Amino acid sequence: MKKLFPLIITLLLFSCGSKTEQEIVNVNQQVKVFTTMGEFVIELSNKTPKHRDNFIQLVEKGAYDSIAFHRAIPKFIVQAGDMFSRMSPEEELELIKNEHTLPAEIDTSLFHKKGSLSMARIANIDLRSSGTHFTVQIGSVLSDSLLNGYEKSINRKRKLNYWLKMEQNQKVLNRYVEATQIGNWNNEIVSHLTDSILSIEGDPEGFNYYTIPQHQREFYKTEGGNAFLDQLYTVFGEVIQGMDVVEKISQVAVDEKDWPLEDVRILTMELIEK
Structure with missing residues (x-):
């Protein structure tokens, strides 16, 4: 019995300090975004699994590395994910032909509050999302x-x-x-x-x-947000740290198409270990 006692204690400590597979699945994935103007952290929703998994795959592939924010509008949004911002005209044409979209995952509990993360889209009656373009909502009260x-x-x-x-x-x-x-x-x-x-x-x-x-x-x-977008675009996460960086990006000088005059780029994104 004396030999078993230390082993029992060790097992108890291990079980108390570790997460089960189910607990890990239930934890929302967080992503750290490094930009030329600072860092912010987003948390992806498990209520939108297709959008969540798509975003995770893009981060793992480095798809957003060096991508520019191509829309910056105070009291509205910042937007990134335009792969054209680092491509040649030939590559752009190929991407347009093959760009993937995602089925809408509109959940009434997820809304376009300040700091929320949603996918942009082109006009379509099924409300399918772009496969890469995402926006962070700023909005107003x-x-x-x-x-x-x-x-x-x-x-x-x-x-x-x-x-x-x-x-x-x-x-x-x-x-x-x-x-x-x-x-x-x-x-x-x-x-x-x-x-x-x-x-x-x-x-x-x-x-x-x-x-x-x-x-x-x-x-x-x-707190504010962009309520007029609700039920029309898929919200799939939110900024949980560094919203001040997002707002700072939204306030840079832009051209007539809301593209920053001086590039603001995503350096890289990293998945935060669960």
Whole structure:
């Protein structure tokens, strides 16, 4: 018994100080972002596994290393992930042809509060995300009046997408998709179709009106964010350290396309061990 006692103590200490596989899975992955203007840490949500895993794979491959922030807008967002910012024209064309997208993972508990991380996207009724472009929300403090207006705007866009995906509207959908192609955007047709659809009385059968949850309203009214993007883009994480660095990046001088006049680059990203 005397020989077994030290072994039992050792096993107990080991079991108390280590995490089980399930505990490790449940811990949200954190990523440290090193930029030319400082560092910040983001935490990825386990509620959006496809976006989480895609981002982790990009970090592991070094895909974001040396990428520039190509949009910097005070009280709105900073955006990065444009692989063109380090490519030749030939490489850009190849990437456009093969760029992957992700299925939407829109969760009502994840919203565009200040510091949240979401994927950008091009116009598409399935709300599929870009495979690489991400934004960090900054936004501003919002009033109830603004939030009420954003709620209506969100539902107008949701109603449009819902109506277009109804089987009996396939011909209209085809026209809409054709008019929203990259490099072929036809604003006149898009506006006409949108106005015609939204002028139809009542909501389509099965359409559920979205209401901004009260606790999210309170956050927007005190801390701020970009509520008008909710339910239209996938939020998949948030900044948990270094938000001051993000805000500093958003305030640099930019050109007419919101691209910083002096490059602000991601040096590298590192996964923080769980």
